[in-house]
Amino acid sequence: MIEIDVQVDLFHPADRVWHALTDRALLARWFTEVEPMAGSRGRLLLFTAGLPGFDAAVDAEVTDRREPELIALRCLEGGRRSRLACAVAPTAEGCRLSVREVLEHGSWNDEQRERREESYRQALTGRLPAILDWLAFRQVDLSRGEPGMTAEMPVTEVVGDEPAPAARRRRWPLLVAGLTGVVLAAGAAAWAVLPAEPDPVAGPVATPSPTATATPSRTPRATPSARPTRSATPTPSRPSRTPSATPSATPSRTPTSIAPPAPAMTARYRTVSTRLLGFTGEVVVDNSGSAAVDGWTVVVTLAEGGSLTDVSGAEHRRDGQVVTFTGPPVPPGRSRTFTFAVRDVDQLTRAPEDCSLGENPCAGL
Structure with a gap:
């Protein structure tokens, strides 16, 4: 059928x-x-x-x-x-x-x-x-x-x-x-172009000090047993400090600058439905870690004039246009979902201005 x-x-x-x-x-x-x-x-x-x-x-x-x-x-x-x-x-x-x-x-x-x-x-x-x-x-x-x-x-x-x-x-x-x-009006969003990151600054190259040139001038007057020994000591050390210290230090710092590990708790946002003067948003909180997380807090900033009309799946507290959502523990490998409805926004506003879980922004916004 x-x-x-x-x-x-x-x-x-x-x-x-x-x-x-x-x-x-x-x-x-x-x-x-x-x-x-x-x-x-x-x-x-x-x-x-x-x-x-x-x-x-x-x-x-x-x-x-x-x-x-x-x-x-x-x-x-x-x-x-x-x-x-x-x-x-x-x-x-x-x-x-x-x-x-x-x-x-x-x-x-x-x-x-x-x-x-x-x-x-x-x-x-x-x-x-x-x-x-x-x-x-x-x-x-x-x-x-x-x-x-x-x-x-x-x-x-x-x-x-x-x-x-x-x-x-x-x-x-x-x-x-x-x-x-x-109803058929379409909104256009402008994406800000991020400035290019500056090139890494090369380490300073030390210039030979005047002592390096003065040491050979004193060498002929030194005794064969003592002076050559003193002059031999700075001779290998200074080249190693000047030309070789910079390249050896640079590679040693590069492998150790490892990116911080991804946070165990993340959040992702999507607009699940829209209407003439409002929309409904959905946030999914994921726990990708190996241990349960006692609780979570997601902060959402609504567009100017937007009114929160309904929330499902989370507790919330509103301060002006900023709404703080909190929820129960999330077991490892699991997620929690909550939705919220917003009204009295213009035709182009179909999502909140900002969404974050702790210091991490919500994906999808």
């Missing part, structure tokens, strides 16, 4: 996500337009013909509806029959939306299945969070007293004159264009 399963964690309550799933006007803005089929209770027509992975419009029938947990559809599209279910489950940060489509009759080729899954994924991770943020900040009131604009699925029969799809599309051109521009 061929199936498509896509999940996304959202920073919004289940009732708001349910509203975006079942409101026809909202659904048209993050997935596709939907029309009720006149004379058929719970029958809908999804205009999916232009979406990647879809061949035609989908004739759908609502088979199960449990607000705000589940809505299930039986779908007919181009000779294929499938079941589509959207499930909403609460989480500590908001809720998790799972979209699962199971093909019951007909087939998809590999390319079509991949494109169809990618179409769901782009809608759930890009356009839907933008619509939810839009609703949360109450930028637009979709009701505005216009009948038919916010009728929820499934719709029985249309009462009164229903605005044509083309008319509804013209109703919000500037809003949709502006929202799309915000």
Whole structure:
């Protein structure tokens, strides 16, 4: 049995996500337009013909509806029959939306299945969070007293004159264009060029002292038994100190300047999800040593204006934009993971400004 399963964690309550799933006007803005089929209770027509992975419009029938947990559809599209279910489950940060489509009759080729899954994924991770943020900040009131604009699925029969799809599309051109521009904005990061390290300074070369030239001048006046012995002593010592001491000292220092061993405790950061005005970060603390570490401390600096909304897997203390995370012991060869959610940051800020474990910066940032 061929199936498509896509999940996304959202920073919004289940009732708001349910509203975006079942409101026809909202659904048209993050997935596709939907029309009720006149004379058929719970029958809908999804205009999916232009979406990647879809061949035609989908004739759908609502088979199960449990607000705000589940809505299930039986779908007919181009000779294929499938079941589509959207499930909403609460989480500590908001809720998790799972979209699962199971093909019951007909087939998809590999390319079509991949494109169809990618179409769901782009809608759930890009356009839907933008619509939810839009609703949360109450930028637009979709009701505005216009009948038919916010009728929820499934719709029985249309009462009164229903605005044509083309008319509804013209109703919000500037809003949709502006929202799309915000969601698709890409950030650019500038990398600082590190200065080149200076070349090693060669050791000073000693110059022969005047004594070296004076010693031979006194040698003829010395007795054959004593003076040659005294002059022979400085003769081998001075050349060894002057030309040979420098090269012999340099190699002796080079092998001994061994890089410090890698720390047993390290941390690595990654941004696991993003939204219109925030992101979720994850830090993994690794213990690569042979002994257990009693505890660890990771310090994260948030961008200016960022607010910490949720932490999982660690204790934390905040001082301005600096957040200190602490956690339980880490056994040797094991790791600990914690996540934190940040909101009220601009579109280009999708990570903290700094992250470190002790004196060691977190990898990946």
